[in-house]
Amino acid sequence: MLTPKDTIIRLGGVARGSHLQRLGFSRQALSECVRKGSILRLRPGVFAVAPVPAALREAAAHGGALTCASALRARGVWVLPADTGPHVWLAPSQHPLAHPDCRCVTHYYRGAPPILTVPIETALVHLLRCSGDEAFFAAFESAWKLRLLSAKSRARIRAALPRRARWLVDLARPDADSGLESLLRLRLHVLGIHLECQVVIADVGRVDFVIAGRLIIEADGRENHEGGNRHRDLMRDAAASRRGYETLRFDYAQIVHDWPTVQSAVLAALERHR
Numbered sequence: 001m002l003t004p005k006d007t008i009i010r011l012g013g014v015a016r017g018s019h020l021q022r023l024g025f026s027r028q029a030l031s032e033c034v035r036k037g038s039i040l041r042l043r044p045g046v047f048a049v050a051p052v053p054a055a056l057r058e059a060a061a062h063g064g065a066l067t068c069a070s071a072l073r074a075r076g077v078w079v080l081p082a083d084t085g086p087h088v089w090l091a092p093s094q095h096p097l098a099h100p101d102c103r104c105v106t107h108y109y110r111g112a113p114p115i116l117t118v119p120i121e122t123a124l125v126h127l128l129r130c131s132g133d134e135a136f137f138a139a140f141e142s143a144w145k146l147r148l149l150s151a152k153s154r155a156r157i158r159a160a161l162p163r164r165a166r167w168l169v170d171l172a173r174p175d176a177d178s179g180l181e182s183l184l185r186l187r188l189h190v191l192g193i194h195l196e197c198q199v200v201i202a203d204v205g206r207v208d209f210v211i212a213g214r215l216i217i218e219a220d221g222r223e224n225h226e227g228g229n230r231h232r233d234l235m236r237d238a239a240a241s242r243r244g245y246e247t248l249r250f251d252y253a254q255i256v257h258d259w260p261t262v263q264s265a266v267l268a269a270l271e272r273h274r
Helices: 004-010 017-022 027-036 054-062 068-074 120-131 133-145 151-160 163-171 179-190 227-242 252-257 259-273
Strands: 014-016 040-043 046-048 087-090 105-108 196-201 205-211 215-220 246-251
Touching: 004 014, 004 017, 004 027, 004 046, 014 017, 017 027, 017 046, 027 040, 040 054, 054 068, 054 087, 068 087, 068 120, 068 133, 087 120, 105 120, 120 133, 120 151, 133 163, 133 179, 151 163, 163 179, 179 205, 179 215, 179 252, 179 259, 205 227, 215 227, 215 259, 227 246, 246 252, 246 259, 252 259
Parallel strands: 087 105, 215 246
Antiparallel strands: 014 046, 040 046, 196 205, 205 215
């Protein structure tokens, strides 16, 4: 005979008490399993089998489902906004549930939140509403790169966006190696600058972007400033210079926190090449 624990596992690791009761488990039986530690009560009426990640437990205790940046980050998607606490979707008529050490960022959206976490499509749409176009674009390209978005998924996301934002899906590519590349390309696109992406140059290798046939732009993540990576990049830049290219490299702090400096450097370099 199936136990409550076995049944919850077969249901994906989490289940509503009402569903379990329809399957023949009484409230008393569920409470006894919670007391013995074989199942967890995430909030009144919602049960799970350990382990449950902390962010998911907080979202459940808050009364909703993990969404937005938190749901994307849990799937390995590159997310621009800082991790300030679990983003939780509640229906407009809901009220947050009191729970210890609440750090939750509440989102009130229409519809009924699922248990624990939302699909990646929903998380991306919520991210646009929460953090804006740039955060959405970088996360969308990251999810595509990770093969988390099928053609049908991308079409559904586009349809769910406000009309004014749908061009972001049309501009997106599946080959961005980092969110920094996505941000840089989007911001230069807005300035009317066309970039060739993921270009292979003889003796240099693959570079992030080439502008006007002679200006290489590289977006360096934190790991590029350590040890052998830094030496390798200097060797690549020297090889590019021998072939008549100028290379501009920008790191995370510059692209995210000091964009005016990046923009002025790129525009000045383009003016020199003209």
